[in-house]
Amino acid sequence: MRIAHISDLHLNSRLKPENIHKTRKLIEYALDNGAEHLVITGDISDNSDEKDFNVFKEILKQYDLLRSDKATIIIGNHDIFGGPQTAQDVLNFPSKCMNINYHAKVAGFVKYFKELFENTTRPHEELFFPFLKEFKNILIVGINSIAEYSRFKNPFASNGHVSKIQRQYLDTVLNRNEFKDKVKIILAHHHFYPKNITSHSSEDTLWSKIENYTMKLRGKKKLMKIFKNNNVKLVLHGHSHEMKEYIREDIRFINAGASLDNNSDHLASLFLIDVFPKLITTELCSVLLNKPDNPIEEKLIQSVAI
Numbered sequence: 217m218r219i220a221h222i223s224d225l226h227l228n229s230r231l232k233p234e235n236i237h238k239t240r241k242l243i244e245y246a247l248d249n250g251a252e253h254l255v256i257t258g259d260i261s262d263n264s265d266e267k268d269f270n271v272f273k274e275i276l277k278q279y280d281l282l283r284s285d286k287a288t289i290i291i292g293n294h295d296i297f298g299g300p301q302t303a304q305d306v307l308n309f310p311s312k313c314m315n316i317n318y319h320a321k322v323a324g325f326v327k328y329f330k331e332l333f334e335n336t337t338r339p340h341e342e343l344f345f346p347f348l349k350e351f352k353n354i355l356i357v358g359i360n361s362i363a364e365y366s367r368f369k370n371p372f373a374s375n376g377h378v379s380k381i382q383r384q385y386l387d388t389v390l391n392r393n394e395f396k397d398k399v400k401i402i403l404a405h406h407h408f409y410p411k412n413i414t415s416h417s418s419e420d421t422l423w424s425k426i427e428n429y430t431m432k433l434r435g436k437k438k439l440m441k442i443f444k445n446n447n448v449k450l451v452l453h454g455h456s457h458e459m460k461e462y463i464r465e466d467i468r469f470i471n472a473g474a475s476l477d478n479n480s481d482h483l484a485s486l487f488l489i490d491v492f493p494k495l496i497t498t499e500l501c502s503v504l505l506n507k508p509d510n511p512i513e514e515k516l517i518q519s520v521a522i
């Protein structure tokens with residue numbers, strides 16, 4: 217199956233209208249190049265605004281992708297807490313976050329995009345993550361890596377944490393016999409970088425500099441152990457704004473966090489991932505938006521046998 221992976225759309229029709237255009241162009245490129253399934257690993261909206269969720273829903277509808285078998289999304293920190301939109305907002309952001317009902321936001325997100333969560337398996341009707349989506353040779357597992365707000369542990373609402381209940385569910389469900397022969401792909405918002413790699417937030421602002429230091433996923437080791445014990449082959453994520461592929465403990469990680477956010481109004485990127493039972497091939501494709509006759513600026517192809 218050919219999967220197109222994009223992330224961190226940060227749709228904001230008021231302040232970032234170019235992101236809507238870029239998203240459309242990436243989807244068109246993916247479909248023109250044979251993508252059978254679209255994955256978006258969080259931060260669909262910039263400010264958790266229902267208007268922007270609606271823009272995205274309309275885009276999906278336009279390309280007949282508002283279907284569980286055609287597209288999978290997970291939630292990002294901006295889909296729950298949003299982000300400061302002005303300098304003044306930076307000061308008010310912590311108190312805004314404290315007043316956000318985290319669980320209601322997660323439930324609202326899943327209900328808003330309910331068509332994409334049809335035919336999935338999850339721990340309980342009131343627990344939306346992790347969810348499992350089965351395809352012929354593939355199992356896609358979406359997790360919620362967004363930590364709840366805490367003045368001390370998560371002061372900028374950018375850190376990650378996967379709850380114990382999610383980890384326990386993952387550990388029991390992933391080793392079911394029925395999934396034995398499927399290629400297991402995890403979707404998370406946060407990265408799994410080793411300590412020596414730094415993450416990148418959006419825009420070169422004071423806020424982004426603060427955010428860069430607070431993008432960590434707590435409890436990474438426990439998750440890695442679960443992935444390893446259950447033969448997970450691939451993890452797709454975003455959050456850190458760069459296009460990067462890396463391997464940790466024989467698990468392949470793909471970060472599509474800079475699909476749109478790349479300091480250019482005319483460039484957008486995605487990963488095309490071909491998943492076969494014994495092989496995963498990835499292509500990093502960049503699309504130049506103002507040159508329709510020559511859309512591919514860069515195409516990097518890597519194959520790794522699994």
Ligand SMILES: [Fe+2]
Nearest residue numbers: 259292293455
């Ligand atoms: Fe994020």
